[in-house]
Amino acid sequence: xxxxxxxxxxxxxxxxxxxxxxxxxxxxxxxxxxxxxxxxxxxxxxxxxxxxxxxxxxxxxxxxxxxxxxxxxxxxxxxxxxxxxxxxxxxxxxxxxxxxxxxxxxxxxxxxxxxxxxxxxxxxxxxxxxxxxxxxxxxxxxxxxxxxxxxxxxxxxxxxxxxxxxxxxxxxxxxxxxxxxxxxxxxxxxxxxxxxxxxxxxxxxxxxxxxxxxxxxxxxxxxxxxxxxxxxxxxxxxxxxxxxxxxxxxxxxxxxxxxxxxxxxxxxxxxxxxxxxxxxxxxxxxxxxxxxxxxxxxxxxxxxxxxxxxxxxxxxxxxxxxxxxxxxxxxxxxxxxxxxxxxxxxxxxxxxxxxxxx
Amino acid sequence: xxxxxxxxxxxxxxxxxxxxxxxxxxxxxxxxxxxxxxxxxxxxxxxxxxxxxxxxxxxxxxxxxxxxxxxxxxxxxxxxxxxxxxxxxxxxxxxxxxxxxxxxxxxxxxxxxxxxxxxxxxxxxxxxxxxxxxxxxxxxxxxxxxxxxxxxxxxxxxxxxxxxxxxxxxxxxxxxxxxxxxxxxxxxxxxxxxxxxxxxxxxxxxxxxxxxxxxxxxxxxxxxxxxxxxxxxxxxxxxxxxxxxxxxxxxxxxx
Amino acid sequence: xxxxxxxxxxxxxxxxxxxxxxxxxxxxxxxxxxxxxxxxxxxxxxxxxxxxxxxxxxxxxxxxxxxxxxxxxxxxxxxxxxxxxxxxxxxxxxxxxxxxxxxxxxxxxxxxxxxxxxxxxxxxxxxxxxxxxxxxxxxxxxxxxxxxxxxxxxxxxxxxxxxxxxxxxxxxxxxxxxxxxxxxxxxxxxxxxxxxxxxxxxxxxxxxxxxxxxxxxxxxxxxxxxxxxxxxxxxxxxxxxxxxxxxxxxxxxxxxxxxxxxxxxxxxxxxxxxxxxxxxxxxxxxxxxxxxxxxxxxxxxxxx
Numbered sequence: 037x038x039x040x041x042x043x044x045x046x047x048x049x050x051x052x053x054x055x056x057x058x059x060x061x062x063x064x065x066x067x068x069x070x071x072x073x074x075x076x077x078x079x080x081x082x083x084x085x086x087x088x089x090x091x092x093x094x095x096x097x098x099x100x101x102x103x104x105x106x107x108x109x110x111x112x113x114x115x116x117x118x119x120x121x122x123x124x125x126x127x128x129x130x131x132x133x134x135x136x137x138x139x140x141x142x143x144x145x146x147x148x149x150x151x152x153x154x155x156x157x158x159x160x161x162x163x164x165x166x167x168x169x170x171x172x173x174x175x176x177x178x179x180x181x182x183x184x185x186x187x188x189x190x191x192x193x194x195x196x197x198x199x200x201x202x203x204x205x206x207x208x209x210x211x212x213x214x215x216x217x218x219x220x221x222x223x224x225x226x227x228x229x230x231x232x233x234x235x236x237x238x239x240x241x242x243x244x245x246x247x248x249x250x251x252x253x254x255x256x257x258x259x260x261x262x263x264x265x266x267x268x269x270x271x272x273x274x275x276x277x278x279x280x281x282x283x284x285x286x287x288x289x290x291x292x293x294x295x296x297x298x299x300x301x302x303x304x305x306x307x308x309x310x311x312x313x314x315x316x317x318x319x320x321x322x323x324x325x326x327x328x329x330x331x332x333x334x335x336x337x338x339x340x341x342x343x344x345x346x347x348x349x350x351x352x353x354x355x356x357x358x359x360x361x362x363x364x365x366x367x368x369x370x371x372x373x374x375x376x377x378x379x380x381x382x383x384x385x386x387x388x389x390x391x392x393x394x
Numbered sequence: 395x396x397x398x399x400x401x402x403x404x405x406x407x408x409x410x411x412x413x414x415x416x417x418x419x420x421x422x423x424x425x426x427x428x429x430x431x432x433x434x435x436x437x438x439x440x441x442x443x444x445x446x447x448x449x450x451x452x453x454x455x456x457x458x459x460x461x462x463x464x465x466x467x468x469x470x471x472x473x474x475x476x477x478x479x480x481x482x483x484x485x486x487x488x489x490x491x492x493x494x495x496x497x498x499x500x501x502x503x504x505x506x507x508x509x510x511x512x513x514x515x516x517x518x519x520x521x522x523x524x525x526x527x528x529x530x531x532x533x534x535x536x537x538x539x540x541x542x543x544x545x546x547x548x549x550x551x552x553x554x555x556x557x558x559x560x561x562x563x564x565x566x567x568x569x570x571x572x573x574x575x576x577x578x579x580x581x582x583x584x585x586x587x588x589x590x591x592x593x594x595x596x597x598x599x600x601x602x603x604x605x606x607x608x609x610x611x612x613x614x615x616x617x618x619x620x621x622x623x624x625x626x627x628x629x630x631x632x633x634x635x636x637x638x639x640x641x642x643x644x645x646x647x648x649x
Numbered sequence: 650x651x652x653x654x655x656x657x658x659x660x661x662x663x664x665x666x667x668x669x670x671x672x673x674x675x676x677x678x679x680x681x682x683x684x685x686x687x688x689x690x691x692x693x694x695x696x697x698x699x700x701x702x703x704x705x706x707x708x709x710x711x712x713x714x715x716x717x718x719x720x721x722x723x724x725x726x727x728x729x730x731x732x733x734x735x736x737x738x739x740x741x742x743x744x745x746x747x748x749x750x751x752x753x754x755x756x757x758x759x760x761x762x763x764x765x766x767x768x769x770x771x772x773x774x775x776x777x778x779x780x781x782x783x784x785x786x787x788x789x790x791x792x793x794x795x796x797x798x799x800x801x802x803x804x805x806x807x808x809x810x811x812x813x814x815x816x817x818x819x820x821x822x823x824x825x826x827x828x829x830x831x832x833x834x835x836x837x838x839x840x841x842x843x844x845x846x847x848x849x850x851x852x853x854x855x856x857x858x859x860x861x862x863x864x865x866x867x868x869x870x871x872x873x874x875x876x877x878x879x880x881x882x883x884x885x886x887x888x889x890x891x892x893x894x895x896x897x898x899x900x901x902x903x904x905x906x907x908x909x910x911x912x913x914x915x916x917x918x919x920x921x922x923x924x925x926x927x928x929x930x931x932x933x934x935x936x937x938x939x940x941x942x943x944x945x946x947x948x949x950x951x952x953x
Contacts, residue, residue, distance in 0.1 A: 253499035371751035
């Protein structure tokens, strides 16, 4: 019974959301927020493998996301739509629905292979030197896409909306919402299985004492390779989803700022806590969306004070002042993040009675 | 055939010779000591044997295979386990995890099994947990199974580190100053523990130790090094009366 | 051909000077605190804005001083104010965390967040309209054959070199400089030796931030358009330059900054300018892979 409680709960939630979306009880905006929460959960929990469990300080996660986004988008656009870049579809557009997971996974694999770019230097380097390598890798990947004129260069790449339409032609359902649920669950389960196994705990051992790990028969180089490739592959999956939710991508949406968002979510949630990452991703996405409404409201509010000049307005930019400020203040009071390195069931031991999450 | 045979081992760091022309031999299950003043190169010898340094010169044959230049995890997988001068446990993981992770040499499943949680994965995880529990039971550590090592007393931490080393089923156990930082009653327990391990597991033990009481009461054969060179070897009685050893430890008395 | 190479090299030296000045600040703070002060690029931005406001006030305002006199006042005032700004940041954001013994990475993240606050706070309150820095000194162009140099560019290069030698003297000759180096070896022994660790850290931030302030003035004079994000990219890049030189090492930061400047300018001279980041970072990545501790960095051996 315990074994099925979490999957049952999650499936019910997903089904309710999809049904609500189908009957237009929740509008497109709410759906988009839910989908972005999913993407952010994938990003933060996969980044947590490196920055939390393994304790490295990588800061180029968005680069791998970009690889996944581009590869998946290119494959889908090439195979299933007629576009200026690639000409007529190679396969019938109806197949898009069935091959979507395949192209997503290919995107993930491509991102995982790009992960080698940082995995191999990590054998010899740690700490801040590795941070720079990941940072440089992020810069390199983004400017590589900027320089690929056939893929739109800095203007970006589009046509993914066509894929979504093609899927809707097969059956009129909110497909991207469904795929987001499927992939988010899939990723979280994979990570959970990885870090709770004896094999996966090897990366925690590397975090706590690399020399001891090596001497106690952990193949540290191989573990690092696996961890980096796993993490960047999952980021690639997040990228593929992101591209199809938005319908277009451009290289600059995967720059350092995006990587910074990933960092914020990981450290907000707590290093080495999967539930922390998920909570942080949800809070972070909701906060950004809430500020979209709070800032104009606050703006009208302060103009009730006669002293405030009419020309002065609170802009949406303040969002990026308020969020870092919250994080800075949080760090002062709870420097280990929301969850530290513990999981939900460590905080509420009674929960263990009701679920078993493996 | 000898278990471990080291010949002509030398290690240079830049211009400094840390170990020169070191040799030793383990037949089967001896308990040997390696002593010498601070900075004599004792830990360097252990670091070479366990694979952290690649020796400048020399041969290390373990179970008929040259292991010099092999990565530490490979060496450990072949049956050489060690402990450290300053305890190196994974302080923020439970004791059980500390022992379990040391089973990496013998996981018995791959990533595919892990992600699908198939029968092979479950059986191997069970097997490893069984090994760990059995070992903790044997060493009387079972009551700390869920504790994190950082919360346990120093003496227990030492014992855990030895337990962790034993969990890879070694045929040679290297102990680097196991008595460092222990008080006299802990030391008595340690001596008993090492003697018991030596008998119970029937393995070769090679220890570096400054506490003469420990070395003299445990080891059957002692090798003394100073400035990387072997200056004496023999039984505890021979070493105690060896003038070269006394000179290395206490200095020349002709001042 | 040779002329154009020399011309490019000269431009590269000027461009590298900015990287060097900022990289020096990174490396100073890193050497003492082992903290990547990600807000440092934005301290540079703040320095440029402070210089702008002072210059406008003195030059264009009711005082309307002469350009030369304004510059003579702008430089020390900006350096002092930027230094105060840097110290305040340390005081309110980093020090409490350090006192609590928080994980080093959390301090780094705090620094990153402070950088974002500065950039976006500036954008939100000063508006998106770009500020243009007044021309304080007349531009003089010297021509040597095909090579042209301006007094400003020469000034930038010379100031960065002078700053390096002054800094080097402070680090290696003075007592406080020795204490700074000592902290990087063993931060636990320092308080035990009776050296006030907080004083040293404040001094480090004063040095680093005033250099960023100086870089801000020089940058604003050379490229007189200011915008809130000017410090972000140049800051990240200067940090990379510091690491390539070997972070924590003054000489490394200085050389690394010039190296990055030269690589960038030469890449642009040969390839389309969009290739600049791609090739420059690939080269730096290769350097780091070959020599993981940077050009002048020393590998720290861990005792087993």
